[in-house]
Amino acid sequence: MAKCSLCGRPAIYISRISGVALCEKHFLEYFDRKVRRTIRKYKLFKPKDHIAVAVSGGKDSLSLLHYLHKLSRRVPGWKITALLVDEGIRGYREYTVKRLEKVASELGVDYVVVRFKDELGFTLDKIVKIALERGLPYKPCTFCGVFRRYLLNKKAREIGAAVIATGHNLDDIIQTYMMNIIDNDWTKIARLGPVSGPAHHPRFVRKVKPFYEVLEKETTIYAILNGFYEGFEECPYARFGVRWTVRKMLNQLEEQYPGVKYSILQSLLTAIDMLNKLGIGEGEVETCAICGEPSAHPVCRACMLKIELGILELSPEKLAQLPPSARKMIESSLKLYERRNAQNKQTNKTSRGVDEAASF
Numbered sequence: 001m002a003k004c005s006l007c008g009r010p011a012i013y014i015s016r017i018s019g020v021a022l023c024e025k026h027f028l029e030y031f032d033r034k035v036r037r038t039i040r041k042y043k044l045f046k047p048k049d050h051i052a053v054a055v056s057g058g059k060d061s062l063s064l065l066h067y068l069h070k071l072s073r074r075v076p077g078w079k080i081t082a083l084l085v086d087e088g089i090r091g092y093r094e095y096t097v098k099r100l101e102k103v104a105s106e107l108g109v110d111y112v113v114v115r116f117k118d119e120l121g122f123t124l125d126k127i128v129k130i131a132l133e134r135g136l137p138y139k140p141c142t143f144c145g146v147f148r149r150y151l152l153n154k155k156a157r158e159i160g161a162a163v164i165a166t167g168h169n170l171d172d173i174i175q176t177y178m179m180n181i182i183d184n185d186w187t188k189i190a191r192l193g194p195v196s197g198p199a200h201h202p203r204f205v206r207k208v209k210p211f212y213e214v215l216e217k218e219t220t221i222y223a224i225l226n227g228f229y230e231g232f233e234e235c236p237y238a239r240f241g242v243r244w245t246v247r248k249m250l251n252q253l254e255e256q257y258p259g260v261k262y263s264i265l266q267s268l269l270t271a272i273d274m275l276n277k278l279g280i281g282e283g284e285v286e287t288c289a290i291c292g293e294p295s296a297h298p299v300c301r302a303c304m305l306k307i308e309l310g311i312l313e314l315s316p317e318k319l320a321q322l323p324p325s326a327r328k329m330i331e332s333s334l335k336l337y338e339r340r341n342a343q344n345k346q347t348n349k350t351s352r353g354v355d356e357a358a359s360f
């Protein structure tokens with residue numbers, strides 16, 4: 001068995017890049033140093049912050065809740081509240097909600113659960129069904145991500161939080177970087193720093209990522225050592241997203257060339273720096289003409305998705321009251337929906353014709 005490079009006790013972690021082996025005690029010290037360095041370097045928190053920790057009930061977010069709770073004992077004035085968005089994913093989310101309740105009560109941390117069903121009227125499972133019926137071209141993760149971000153910001157503001165801390169680790173961040181390269185979306189890449197989002201809006205709550213420089217395998221070890229890792233659980237929709245493939249590809253690369261993940265993170269930081277100098281990603285933050293939340297467009301993405309799903313209907317009078325830019329956005333989206341619908345009907349008709357011909 002490998003021995004700790006610092007004290008000779010049995011090692012539980014070996015860095016494949018430096019070859020350094022660490023025992024439990026020295027791993028936890030290394031983990032703590034790494035996260036505190038990120039917090040200091042990017043000035044993630046202020047002394048009297050009310051921090052809403054976005055928790056999914058998975059290992060990364062529970063590790064973050066545990067870590068910040070511990071750190072808060074050294075920072076008088078910090079207040080920690082766990083914020084969990086329950087999307088309504090059957091056979092998955094109910095377990096992670098239970099896990100949050102257990103960990104939060106053990107730690108003595110307040111928690112708030114926000115449910116898609118209560119806030120939007122539908123669970124994610126139902127939304128995915130509606131989207132299929134309406135022939136919308138979006139993957140479940142699109143609805144989940146947009147509505148989750150929307151509700152996190154709204155709820156964090158309502159409970160008076162100054163900042164939202166998320167459990168994204170280095171692996172998550174470079175996966176998102178790769179996915180945005182595939183989409184050629186440099187505005188989103190410019191916003192992938194440890195402090196994200198357009199900050200200049202009175203309703204926008206700043207988001208920070210304290211695990212920005214921590215590998216997923218390190219957050220997993222932290223969760224195991226602190227007793228809240230209960231095996232690897234994957235959301236049933238995960239395999240439908242591009243992230244699934246990108247993640248596999250990056251893990252294979254890291255296996256073959258240790259250190260690749262850190263190099264990609266450095267590449268991302270350089271890209272963000274260059275994009276900031278070009279003013280990309282710093283566009284004006286608008287206010288959604290429908291719900292009043294911060295938005296990159298005259299109508300926010302959450303309201304647009306609700307309209308496309310048919311779960312937000314606007315009367316002709318309400319539509320007429322909206323500013324012209326918002327009206328135009330909605331009208332062109334509805335036209336696109338009608339065109340898509342007509343095409344789908346045509347395709348169904350043709351394939352039915354083919355089926356009938358084939359059965360002859």
Ligand code: SF4
Nearest residue numbers: 140141144235237238
């Ligand atoms: Fe939501 Fe997709 Fe993550 Fe599942 S995998 S929780 S649907 S973003």
